[in-house]
Amino acid sequence: MLKNKKIAVYVTGGIAVYKVCDLVRKFIKAGADVKVAMTASATEFVTPLTFQVLSKNDVYLxxxxxxxxSEVAHIHLADWCDLAVVAPATANIIAKMANGIADDFVSTALLATTAPIFIAPAMNQHMFENPATVRNLTTLQVDGRMIIEPNTGFLAEGYVGKGRLPEPDEILAFIEAGLLEQQIDLPLSTKKxxxxxxxxxxxxxxxxxITNDSSGKMGYSLAKSASLLGADVTLISTTSNLPLPVNVTRVIVESSQEMEQAVLERFATSDIVIMxxxxxxxxxxxxxxxxxxxTESLLTLELEKTTDILATLGKMKDHQLLIGFAAETTNLAEYAKGKLAKKKADMIVANDVSKSNAGFNSDTNEVTIFTNDQEPIHVSVRSKDLIADEILQVALSKIKK
Structure with a gap:
């Protein structure tokens, strides 16, 4: 969603400035080009050099x-960006933006910006709830600015209240959701x-x-990728510890039986199912x-097979594209091809979980995608988000046929 986007980050003076350093890193990690402008007050908390090093661009002051x-700097930055982010947004900059005041670089550049503007307020609770601030934020919303609601938590003043800057991942998710709402004709926009x-x-x-080492990270990356392609995504998960991707409905289950029931309840109306x-x-x-x-030195447990959910879906499928995973430690291709045929799946994504950079709990993966009508597609080691993008692109090619 943010790949190749040009993002102008406007940093104003508040203790939460330190969080924006990580936010800039996340923008860049997502593939964006970032330029930072700071107010004089913001430089009292974090030096411009920090943002210069992080963004690899000069900081505007x-x-x-x-x-x-040959350029008027504040106009150039306003025209350059695809979106602008004000974080942390103090009561002062919010008041300036709402009333069209332009008396420094940040407020002047923002006044000239025609791209979408996201505002992340951060201040003391009493300042946030002051009628003037409420009025200014309402004005900005009417003007089409997107306001990220601050969190409730421990404030710098030493007590709990509303006014904390959301965590960088929350800001990132809000921005992605906002950009997604503005897009039309996404490739999965009509798919469940x-x-x-x-x-x-x-x-x-x-x-x-009894369980296994799966963290759920690959499934969450797939949910994020499918959502950003416009799909109506239901994530049936055994964990709630990972950040929920934007516009994704999560159903928490525990056992294989609960997972089977949750999938079967939704299978008939689904278009793509990724196990x-x-x-x-x-x-x-x-x-x-x-x-x-x-009580005894030995304990014997009697075990029975669980239902093979993928095989069950393979027998039931009508119009659905069915994708399974094969987590193996040996004979990867042999087992994956066998699973593809036996389970009547349309795709099998196989990975060697014995590898430290491609197994359970890792942030990266390396997979081979097996289908019925083409040669296996090997995807080398990369982040699970990028792996998910590759899997969804292959899935899209199958839907079009």
Missing amino acids: DTFDEKVS VIITAGGTKERIDPVRF AAAVSDYRPIQEAKEKIKK
Whole structure:
């Protein structure tokens, strides 16, 4: 969503400036080109050099410091950007923006900006709730500016209140959602997508269970990618510890049986189903109602097979594109091809989970995509977000046929 976007970040004076350093890093990591402008007050908290090093661009400070003689700096920055982000936005800059005041570089450049402007207020709760600030924020919303609601938490003044700058990931998600709403004719805009994520838990007793090392990161990356392509995404997950991607509905389950039920309830109306979860192959035949006490030197558990959800869906599918995962440690291609045929899937995404940079819990992955009508597609090691993008592009090619 932010790849190749030109983002102007306007930093104003507040203790939350330190969070914006990480926000700039996240923009750049997402593929954006970032330029930063700071008010004089902001430089009291973080030096311009910090943002210069992070952004690899000069930082704008003074309206009359024209670095390029052929350009008017504040107009050039306003015209250059695809979107502008004001963070942290103090009550002062909010008041200036609402009333068209332009008395420094930041306020002057913002007044000249025609691109979408996202504002992340951060201040003391009483300042945020002051009628003047409320009035100014309402004016900015009427003007089409997008306001990121501040969080409630421990403030610099030493007490809990509303006014904390949201975390960088929250700001990033808000911006992606805002940009997504402005786009039309996205490739998956009419599609319903089900994605499963995480490792299921099969209860032994109230405090113990059988599970695996799956973190759910790959499934969440796939949900994010599908959402940014315009899909109506339902993420059926065993974990709630990961940030929920924008415009994604999450259904929390625990066991393989719960996951099966959640998928089957939605399968008939879905267009694409991606079984990225690591579903347990076996579960205890009997779940103890109370904690099993340690009485003997050996404990024997009787296990039974769980339902093969992917195979069940393969028999049921009508118009759906069905994608499964094969997490293997040996004979990757052989097992993946066998799974593709046996489960009647349209795609199998196989990865060697014995590799430290491609296995469970890793932020990166390396996969090979198997289909019924073309040679395997190998995707080298990269972030799981980028892997997800590659998988969805192959899926799109199958939908078009």
